Amino acid sequence: MERWVLTSNLLGEEDTMKVTIIGGSRGTGAYVGAAALKAGDEVTVLSRSGNVPGDVRSVVGSATDPAVVREAIAGADAVVVTVGGAKGVKRQRAAATRTVIAAMKDAGVRRLIVQSSLGAGDSASQLPAPLNLITPIMLAKALADHNEQEAAAENSDVDWTIVRPAGLTDKPATGQVKALLVGQDGTLDGSIPRADLAQFILAAVTDESTFGQAIGVSGR
Template structure:
């Protein structure tokens, strides 16, 4: 599979890029820095520019957005995601996976009440960005999957996780290693049952 990762120079994106490349996929990473793990084709560019994204995702089987926030732009994730959707439409790419956050959209229902209240207070600004990001994804014509992790850590992968959609029984909380999140996202790209799904995930 040919995969393009938007924001693949660090964090979850870099973990996903390395994992996908080691699994034999052809991986491209677009970031401002133009850096990427070994075995990954790196492109330096502005992911808020649809033309830059179009060229980066041309011929891709799947596109993944893993960008974080940016100083001075409270809607950076939204801006990038909108540009990615536009670039994908121009390039004829359709499969999209986006890293959001537990607490965004309707996913508060998957969290214990105390944690839900804490998230709303402490993470109000990034969650507002994620809400607009998710809205753009859900309104797009892409074959999308939204992944909503709990708190992220750099601990070693455990190889296991709990993934729930709103309406399923149970609660999520705590944290998840970035390597486990990356493994789940790579798995999700090949699972057509997750097209049109927003999934919360934690250890």
């Protein structure tokens, strides 16, 4: 199956969500926030900069600070982790994800989406040749961080989904996303617009068929 089919909505079609984005001031997180706002959802963004739109609830601080994370996820229906690496910090993504999961357990928040990367875990086989050979070498440090991040999600008892995008671009959305589980036939293309990735993440939030799955995604 090359196109992921969203099968189950946990909320009614007209219900809105309270979504917290960890690392949402730029990159994929900013696109997820914009898509959620457009859908009428309530959005909270945790970031170091606080550089978010005025209609977003902003929590400023570190994603590895338990008190700050607890404030950010209070009352959330879902949490989306889109943090990147931090200069001088070893495995920032993994540390932030562990902090988020602990805070979610304390707050009784169940739904978690983690943005990882194609090439992490067992997904190198989904990359087209020769990227499937060189990506694990070129991105070894980042992928080690993502592997630890993914393990934190997989070993938790929350309702997690890991999304592994190909190379990210800021090109306009196409509305076309190719999504595969490891072991499904085919490979993924080399890139995906962040706007398309954001829509995929937001749609997956309420889809029970994505629970406990690590999904590779790219443009078509």
